[in-house]
Amino acid sequence: MSTKLLQGKKGIIFGALDEKSIAWKTALKCYEAGAEIVLTNAPVAIRMGEINKLSEMCGNAPVIGADVTHLDELKHLFLESMKHFGGKIDFILHSVGMSMNMRKGHHYTGISYTWNHKTLDISSLSLHKVLHTAWNLNAISDWGSVVALTYIAAQRVFPDYNEMADAKALLESITRNFGYHYGVRNKVRINTVSQSPTRTTAGSGVKGFDGFISFAEEMSPLGNASADDCANYCVTLFSDLTRYVTMQNLFHDGGFSFTGVTQGVIDKIEKGMQ
Ligand SMILES: NC(=O)c1ccc[n+]([C@@H]2O[C@H](COP(=O)([O-])OP(=O)(O)OC[C@H]3O[C@@H](n4cnc5c(N)ncnc54)[C@H](O)[C@@H]3O)[C@@H](O)[C@H]2O)c1
Numbered sequence: 001m002s003t004k005l006l007q008g009k010k011g012i013i014f015g016a017l018d019e020k021s022i023a024w025k026t027a028l029k030c031y032e033a034g035a036e037i038v039l040t041n042a043p044v045a046i047r048m049g050e051i052n053k054l055s056e057m058c059g060n061a062p063v064i065g066a067d068v069t070h071l072d073e074l075k076h077l078f079l080e081s082m083k084h085f086g087g088k089i090d091f092i093l094h095s096v097g098m099s100m101n102m103r104k105g106h107h108y109t110g111i112s113y114t115w116n117h118k119t120l121d122i123s124s125l126s127l128h129k130v131l132h133t134a135w136n137l138n139a140i141s142d143w144g145s146v147v148a149l150t151y152i153a154a155q156r157v158f159p160d161y162n163e164m165a166d167a168k169a170l171l172e173s174i175t176r177n178f179g180y181h182y183g184v185r186n187k188v189r190i191n192t193v194s195q196s197p198t199r200t201t202a203g204s205g206v207k208g209f210d211g212f213i214s215f216a217e218e219m220s221p222l223g224n225a226s227a228d229d230c231a232n233y234c235v236t237l238f239s240d241l242t243r244y245v246t247m248q249n250l251f252h253d254g255g256f257s258f259t260g261v262t263q264g265v266i267d268k269i270e271k272g273m274q
Contacts, residue, residue: 004033004034005033005034005235005236005238005239005241006030006033006034006035006091006235006238006239007033007034007035008034009030009034009035009036009090009091009238009239010035010036010037010038010081010085010087010088010089010090010091011030011035011036011037011038011089011090011091011092011093011238012037012038012039012040012077012078012081012089012091012092012093013026013027013030013037013038013039013040013092013093013095014040014041014068014092014093014094014095014096014130015041015093015094015095015096015097016039016041016049016051016054016095017041017045017048017049017050017051017200017201018049018050018201019050019053019054020199020200020201020227021095021200021201021227022095022149022195022198022200022227022230022231023093023095024054025227025228025230025231026093026095026230026231026234026235027039027054027058027061027093028054028057028058028231029228029231029232029234029235030091030093030231030234030235030238031057031058031059031061033235033239035090035091035238036059036061036085037058037061038061038062038063038064038077038080038081038084038085039051039054039055039058039061039062039063039064040063040064040065040066040077041063041065041066042065042066042067042068043065043066043067046063046065051063062080062081062084064076064077064080064081068096068122068126068129068130069121069122069125069126069129071129071132071133074129074130074133075133075137078133078134078137078139079137081139082137082139087141088138088139088140088141088144089134089139089140089141089144090140090141090144090145090238091144091145091146091147091238092130092134092140092144092145092146092147093147093148093149093234093238094126094127094130094146094147094148094149095148095149096122096123096126097122097123097149097164097167097202098118098119098122098123098202099119099123099162099163099164099167099205100112100115100116100118100119101115101116101119101162101163102162102163102164102205102206102207103205106162107162108159108162108163111162111163116163119163119164119167120163120166120167120170123164123167123168123171124167124168124170124171124174125170125174127148127171127174127175127178128174128178130146131146131174131178131182131190135181135182135185138186140182140186140188141186142186142187142188143186143187143188143189143240143243144186144188144189145188145189145190145191145237145238145239145242146182146188146189146190146191147190147191147192147193147234147237147238148171148175148190148191148192148193149192149193149195149230150168150171150172150192150193150194150195150249151164151165151168151194151195151197152194152251152253152256152257153165153168154168154169154171154172154194154249155169155257158212160206160207160208160212161206162206162207164206171192172192172249175190175191175192175247175249176247178190179191179246179247180247183246183247189242189243189244189245189246189247190246190247191237191245191246191247191248191249191250192248192249192250193230193233193234193237193250193252194249194250194251194252194253194257195225195227195230195252195253196216196220196224196225196226196230196252196253196254196256197209197212197213197216197224198213198224198225198226198227198230199213200227216253216256218262218264218265218268219256219259219261219262219265220253220254220255220256220259220262221254221255221259221262222254222255223254224253224254224256225252225253225254229252230252233250233252237250
């Protein structure tokens with residue numbers, strides 16, 4: 001990117017596990033666009049993943065562990081980040097998700113509610129916890145921007161997306177409701193980006209992912225959006241060029257969400273019937 005859209009901005013990036021992660025690509029694009037960043041992930045993911053490599057690629061960005069379900073760890077993360085930046089935070093990427101029932105192979109109709117609570121805590125309530133922590137510390141600059149990643153299973157049924165469909169619906173609701181309050185108090189904007197299926201560790205956990213991703217490719221006039229393109233879109237949402245966009249669920253999916261059917265899909269079905 002030649003323009004430095006995020007020059008002088010400071011942000012926290014949640015969820016970079018490895019180089020496939022959407023958060024990994026977004027961290028690189030933000031750094032390229034002139035931002036200073038702090039990287040964070042669950043302590044266990046920091047030990048297992050490759051985040052230190054990413055830190056080097058982002059000008060030795062600090063890596064501060066925080067489990068998103070623990071308020072005390074989030075408070076520590078925000079306080080340390082503000083100390084590092086010498087001031088408030090301009091943008092946050094929430095790129096966190098985990099389905100316990102999917103991991104354990106449980107069908108939607110037979111989920112364990114204990115795991116379901118955990119899924120909702122990690123994948124949805126965590127956004128509320130992040131925002132609540134920032135709110136109490138007054139940690140986000142006026143006109144700051146928060147983006148969380150979601151999927152269209154919040155609106156339409158994708159049978160194997162399991163409990164994550166409900167988790168994403170809650171995530172999008174928290175985005176609207178906290179977006180209202182934070183907008184009124186500090187002009188902070190909060191949006192979700194609804195991304196195409198993408199080959200990452202979390203994405204590949206969805207049963208039948210290969211079929212899933214090929215179907216979306218066939219059903220999108222532009223084809224599936226890549227993780228790199230998603231990262232570029234997040235950069236625009238963190239920039240001052242999108243200051244009045246808030247409380248929205250923004251589809252970044254090559255047109256999938258508004259396509260009823262494509263000629264390619266019709267041709268394939270007709271061929272199969274012959
Ligand atoms: N891959 C896709 O097809 C796709 C499509 C749409 C939306 N998304 C969303 O994008 C986001 C990022 O996922 P990804 O596809 O890059 O996969 P990923 O596996 O690389 O990222 C998920 C991240 O969540 C982190 N995480 C899990 N539990 C945590 C906890 N308790 N505390 C802190 N962090 C925790 C993981 O360590 C990991 O870094 C998720 O919200 C996902 O649902 C993914």
